[in-house]
Amino acid sequence: MLQPEYEAMPRAELQALQDERLEALVRRVYQAVGFYRKQLDSAGVGADPIRGSKELARLPFTMKSDLRDNYPFGMLATDRDRLARVHASSGTTGTPVVAAYTRSDLDVFAEVMARGLAAAGGRAGSILHNAYGYGLFTGGLGFHAGAERLGMTVLPMSTGATDRQVKFIMDLRPVGLACTPSYALTLAQEIQRRGVAPDDISLEFALVGAEPWTETMRAEIERLLGARCLNVYGLSEIIGPGVAFECAEGRQGSHINEDHFLPEIVDPESGESLPEGSEGVLVITTLTKQALPLLRYWTGDVASLTSEPCACGRTFVRMSPVRGRTDDMLIVRGVNLYPTQIEEALGKVPELTPSFEIVLSRDGVLDVLTLHVEVSEDFYRMIGQRALSDEVIESHERLRELKARAIRVLRDSVGLHAEVVFLAPGEAPRSEGGKLSRVKDLREVR
Ligand code: DLL
Numbered sequence: 001m002l003q004p005e006y007e008a009m010p011r012a013e014l015q016a017l018q019d020e021r022l023e024a025l026v027r028r029v030y031q032a033v034g035f036y037r038k039q040l041d042s043a044g045v046g047a048d049p050i051r052g053s054k055e056l057a058r059l060p061f062t063m064k065s066d067l068r069d070n071y072p073f074g075m076l077a078t079d080r081d082r083l084a085r086v087h088a089s090s091g092t093t094g095t096p097v098v099a100a101y102t103r104s105d106l107d108v109f110a111e112v113m114a115r116g117l118a119a120a121g122g123r124a125g126s127i128l129h130n131a132y133g134y135g136l137f138t139g140g141l142g143f144h145a146g147a148e149r150l151g152m153t154v155l156p157m158s159t160g161a162t163d164r165q166v167k168f169i170m171d172l173r174p175v176g177l178a179c180t181p182s183y184a185l186t187l188a189q190e191i192q193r194r195g196v197a198p199d200d201i202s203l204e205f206a207l208v209g210a211e212p213w214t215e216t217m218r219a220e221i222e223r224l225l226g227a228r229c230l231n232v233y234g235l236s237e238i239i240g241p242g243v244a245f246e247c248a249e250g251r252q253g254s255h256i257n258e259d260h261f262l263p264e265i266v267d268p269e270s271g272e273s274l275p276e277g278s279e280g281v282l283v284i285t286t287l288t289k290q291a292l293p294l295l296r297y298w299t300g301d302v303a304s305l306t307s308e309p310c311a312c313g314r315t316f317v318r319m320s321p322v323r324g325r326t327d328d329m330l331i332v333r334g335v336n337l338y339p340t341q342i343e344e345a346l347g348k349v350p351e352l353t354p355s356f357e358i359v360l361s362r363d364g365v366l367d368v369l370t371l372h373v374e375v376s377e378d379f380y381r382m383i384g385q386r387a388l389s390d391e392v393i394e395s396h397e398r399l400r401e402l403k404a405r406a407i408r409v410l411r412d413s414v415g416l417h418a419e420v421v422f423l424a425p426g427e428a429p430r431s432e433g434g435k436l437s438r439v440k441d442l443r444e445v446r
Contacts, residue, residue, distance in 0.1 A: 002118040019052035021287040032077040061296045068095045088136045089236040099236040100291040112257045113146020116245030121205040124151030131179035134158040138240025143178045159433020173202035181213035182431035188224035198226025211435040216347030249311040253318030279304045300325045345413035351379040355428040361442045370419040388422040
């Protein structure tokens with residue numbers, strides 16, 4: 001543990017620290033940010049600070065649209081000339097969301113990332129292969145600074161050029177890999193294709209995040225790389241990666257760096273706070289951010305929290321894996337569906353892989369869900385690497401049985417009938433390093 005004085009702080013002490021920081025934060029944003037002064041006035045809080053986190057619900061939510069409406073620097077709590085760096089996330093709607101940092105914000109960013117890397121098994125002198133994108137995206141530079149803080153040797157690969165990535169992993173023998181889970185899978189499959197056994201890969205851990213992923217992906221990445229695969233969560237608006245991280249001991253949810261980020265779970269419809277264990281939208285208040293402090297930021301990510309003790313000894317609460325963003329939820333024939341549910345279900349069919357694409361189309365008025373999914377290398381070899389057309393499937397008993405089983409497992413897990421199309425290894429869309437979208441929605445807009 002890098003900073004046990006914080007990471008394993010007794011809960012009562014931690015709560016006192018959070019309360020103190022929260023009260024100072026509310027006072028500061030009221031003074032410094034016109035947007036928050038208006039918000040706090042209309043919420044009836046005004047300049048009189050709230051008393052601790054038990055009064056958190058009195059504060060208004062901050063939405064992504066608030067950041068867009070105040071683009072680029074309208075919500076800064078410091079003077080512009082105190083900014084040390086700016087990141088941005090493009091999003092899908094046009095106006096980027098700008099994340100601004102003072103020196104001290106960058107310091108916190110490096111610190112929380114170093115904690116996450118240490119929890120995964122990073123240590124001074126060992127090599128981190130950093131295949132997160134460098135640039136406006138917070139992944140590359142965030143991991144870079146965290147690894148340097150820990151004294152690791154950073155290989156700043158950034159994304160793309162998979163051949164060269166594989167060469168460096170094999171030649172430089174890094175201990176850690178940092179990238180999106182979908183790109184970790186691309187790299188692992190590429191290494192496997194070259195006939196390298198997991199035992200001959202130097203990696204001890206992969207620290208992955210930036211997109212939803214499941215135990216199915218974890219099992220496949222770990223099997224192919226022979227390394228533990230752990231989660232890191234974060235978002236540009238809050239700081240970047242490092243809001244929460246999984247520990248090697250627990251692997252049951254990600255510890256939120258609660259001395260800096262105060263989490264809540266709320267009902268997506270009513271905004272009411274939900275009790276521990278319930279699934280809802282994760283809302284985060286930044287406790288120490290200087291440039292862009294945020295009150296009750298609505299992440300849109302669906303997760304739950306637990307404060308059950310963890311094997312690692314950290315006292316920070318843990319968030320469950322993110323099921324998805326509320327805006328990424330699909331509605332198929334009236335049934336709510338997150339792509340992670342499909343990924344999870346695929347884990348129950350050993351002949352299939354987590355390389356898949358969901359295609360939504362329409363037949364008359366009915367939604368049609370088609371899952372295009374790669375069969376495993378072993379299975380493909382076993383069936384003689386034949387083309388996977390409908391005729392072949394119909395005439396081949398193992399394939400016919402596999403298809404019927406896949407359809408059954410999907411129906412049982414997600415409550416929907418899916419058409420299943422088998423792909424040969426390598427045929428599904430691959431991540432080139434960034435976040436991978438696994439959904440093609442061909443239904444016309446209603
Ligand atoms: O993705 C920061 C990051 C970089 C996190 C590298 C982890 C590793 P944004 O581009 O602003 O920032 O996207 C933030 O990505 O609201 C989630 O929807 C999603 N996300 C991030 N981490 C995870 C994760 C970075 N571990 C958005 N699991 C968030 C699921 C994640 N979703």
